[in-house]
Amino acid sequence: MIHIVHVLxxxxxxxxxxxxxxxxxxxxxxxxRQTIIRGPGVANxxxxxxxxxxxxxxxxxxxxxxxxxxxxxxxxxxxxxxxLRRLAPDVVHTHMAKAGVVGRxxxxxxxxxxxxxxxxxxxxxxxxxxxxxxxxxxxERILRRxxxxxxVVGESTRRDLLAARIVTQARSSVVYPGVxxxxxxxxxxxxxxxxxxxxxxxxGFVGRLTDIKRPDRxxxxxxxxxxxxxALIGNGPLRTQIHAQAATLPNVTLVDFxxxxxxxxxxxxxxxxxxxxxxxxxxxxxxxxARVPVVALNVGGVSEIIEHxxxxxxxxxxxxxxxxxxxxxxxxxxxxxxxxxxxxxxERRCSxxxxxxxxxxxxxxxxxx
Numbered sequence: 457m458i459h460i461v462h463v464l465x466x467x468x469x470x471x472x473x474x475x476x477x478x479x480x481x482x483x484x485x486x487x488x489r490q491t492i493i494r495g496p497g498v499a500n501x502x503x504x505x506x507x508x509x510x511x512x513x514x515x516x517x518x519x520x521x522x523x524x525x526x527x528x529x530x531x532x533x534x535x536x537x538x539x540l541r542r543l544a545p546d547v548v549h550t551h552m553a554k555a556g557v558v559g560r561x562x563x564x565x566x567x568x569x570x571x572x573x574x575x576x577x578x579x580x581x582x583x584x585x586x587x588x589x590x591x592x593x594x595x596e597r598i599l600r601r602x603x604x605x606x607x608v609v610g611e612s613t614r615r616d617l618l619a620a621r622i623v624t625q626a627r628s629s630v631v632y633p634g635v636x637x638x639x640x641x642x643x644x645x646x647x648x649x650x651x652x653x654x655x656x657x658x659x660g661f662v663g664r665l666t667d668i669k670r671p672d673r674x675x676x677x678x679x680x681x682x683x684x685x686x687a688l689i690g691n692g693p694l695r696t697q698i699h700a701q702a703a704t705l706p707n708v709t710l711v712d713f714x715x716x717x718x719x720x721x722x723x724x725x726x727x728x729x730x731x732x733x734x735x736x737x738x739x740x741x742x743x744x745x746a747r748v749p750v751v752a753l754n755v756g757g758v759s760e761i762i763e764h765x766x767x768x769x770x771x772x773x774x775x776x777x778x779x780x781x782x783x784x785x786x787x788x789x790x791x792x793x794x795x796x797x798x799x800x801x802x803e804r805r806c807s808x809x810x811x812x813x814x815x816x817x818x819x820x821x822x823x824x825x
Contacts, residue, residue: 457486457487457488457489458487458488458489458546458547458819458820458823459488459489459490459491459543459544459545459546459547460488460489460490460491460545460546460547460548460549460819461490461491461492461493461540461543461545461547461548461549461568462476462479462480462490462491462492462493462512462549462550462551463493463494463520463536463548463549463550463551463555463558463559463562464476464492464493464494464495464520464550464551464552464555465494465495465520465551465552465553465554465555466494466495466496466497466498466501466520466552467492467494467497467503467504467505468497468498468501468502468503468504468664469501469502469503469504469664469690469691469713469715470501470504470664470738471576471577471609471633471735471737471738472551472552472574472576473504473505474504474633474738475551475574475576475609475633475634475738475811476492476551477504477505477508477510478633478634478808478811478812479812479815480492480510480511480512481510481511482634482808482811482812483812483815483816484816485511487816488816488819490511490512491512491513491514491515491543491545492505492510492512492513492514492515493515493516493517493520493536493539493559494514494515494516494517494520494555495516495517495518495519495520495555496516496518496520498693501664501691501692501693502691502713504715507715508715515539517532517535517536517539518532519531519532519533519535519536520532520536520554520555520558529558532558533558533561533562533565536558536559536562537562537565537566540562540563540566540568541566541567544568545568546568546569546570546819546822546823547568547569547570547571547572547819547822547823548560548562548563548568548570548571548572549572549573549574550563550571550572550573550574551573551574551576552576553592556573556575556596556599557592557595557596557599559573560573560599560602560603561599561602564602569822570604570822570823571602571603571604572603572604572605572606572607572818572822573599573603573606573607574606574607574608574609574631575606575607575608575609575613575614575617575623575735576609576735577609577613577733577734577735593620593622596622597620597621597622600621600622600623600624603627604627604822605627605628605629605818605822606623606627606628606629607628607629607630607631607818608623608628608629608630608631609630609631609632609633609735609736609757610630610632610735610736610756610757610760611630611757611760612756612757612759612760613735613736613756613757614628614629614630629814631811631814631815632736632760632805632806632810632811633736633738633741633806633811634806634807634808634809634810634811634812635738635741635742635744635745635802635806635807635808636745636808637745637803638717638718638721638742638745638746639718639746640718640721640722640746640747640748641716641718641719641722641723642722643722643723645719645722646718646719646720646722646723647723649716649719649723650687650689650711650714650719650720650723651709651711652685652687652709652711652723653685653709656683656684656685657684657685657725657726657785658684658685658686658687658723658724658725658726659677659678659681659684659685659686659687659724659725659726659727659728659781659785660686660687660689660720660721660723660724660726660727660728660748661674661686661687661688661689661690661727661728661729661730662689662690662713662720662721662727662739662742662743663689663690663729663731663737663739664690664691664692665688665690665691665692665693665694665695665698666692666693666694667694667732668731668732668733669692669730669731670730670731670732671688671690671694671698671730672698672701673730673774673777674686674688674728674730675688675698675701675702675705675708676774677728677730677777677778677781678705678707678708679705680778681707681778681781681782681785682707683707684707684781684785685707685708685709686705686707686708686709687708687709687710687711687723687724688702688708688709688710688711689711689712689713689714689720690711690713691712691713695710698710717742717746718746721742721743721746721748722746724743724748725748725785725791726748726749726750726751726781726784726785726791727739727740727743727748727749727750727751728750728751728752728777728781729750729751729752729753729758730753730777731753731755731756732753732755733755733756734755734756734757734758735756735757736756736757736758736760736761737752737756737757737758737761740752740758740761740762740768741761741802741806743798744761744767744795744798744799744801744802745799745802745803747795747796747798747799748795749768749784749790749791749794749795749798750762750767750768750769750794750798751768751769751771751777751780751781751784752768752769752770752771753770753771753772753774753777754770754771754772758770761802761805762798763801766794766797766801767794767797767798767801768794768798769783769784769794
């Protein structure tokens with residue numbers, strides 16, 4: 457049996473946690489034993505594991521938190537190294553930027569033979585202030601030598617990481633999340649459950665309320681289209697600020713994130729992505745799986761999921777968002793056609809079976825089994 461220890465900064469509601477749980481629950485338990493080591497949760501971001509009973513031991517280490525500090529990092533490195541020595545896994549698989557650094561250094565110190573890291577987002581642009589981003593680039597170039605293999609969520613992100621000399625061609629590959637089929641709950645029922653108006657067209661933002669996701673841009677869109685209703689579905693560090701701004705808009709409702717995606721997407725006529733940058737946004741993949749059409753800014757790896765004018769609308773500038781959203785809201789047949797094509801596309805490209813097989817094969821190759 458191959459023992460894999462996953463290390464991540466926190467299990468907040470978001471792509472890395474979703475992908476991790478899919479691995480833990482999807483891989484054959486007769487062949488793979490999995491352990492999760494995570495940092496403490498952040499109150500306004502939610503805990504993806506809170507409502508789930510996962511088939512893995514879960515260890516929470518206080519030092520593995522997103523904020524940086526020299527003393528704290530040394531303490532977390534020491535604690536994690538001791539934990540890994542005790543567990544003696546075959547593979548340490550790290551996720552997220554900080555856990556990726558601390559986890560791989562601890563794995564080297566603990567003499568774990570195989571160290572895999574997944575780049576879930578775009579490390580280079582928009583996720584960190586410029587000085588911190590530069591620091592991570594330097595550190596990642598050093599860690600490249602001690603990384604057995606790197607998985608990158610999205611082809612465009614991998615190209616940028618190759619150009620920055622953070623990963624190598626031979627020891628990295630693209631991975632796409634596996635998406636389950638989502639059956640939307642009937643619209644009136646979904647809206648009642650989420651506390652949304654039952655009449656009229658509903659435009660949704662589904663994601664974390666953070667700077668890079670630009671929920672403020674979504675509010676400006678709501679201001680420009682007063683005849684539709686706009687639902688901000690998610691939690692995050694900007695929630696209080698966004699709540700205050702949304703209070704001035706009668707056609708906006710804030711909704712706490714729920715893991716019942718059938719209810720989330722069943723309530724919506726259209727999903728909009730307003731981010732400054734993305735790897736491969738899981739929310740758009742889920743929207744496609746639920747047969748909800750999408751309008752998105754063409755950033756990061758979005759074009760790997762949405763094909764313009766075929767499976768959704770991609771726009772290059774803020775000002776184009778309003779026209780594109782209005783176009784889809786006013787054209788029901790076009791929404792239906794794009795949603796159907798998006799569903800077929802995502803089924804082909806991002807199957808759960810392919811996602812699990814890719815990881816199982818990599819773990820076996822690393823462990824020579």
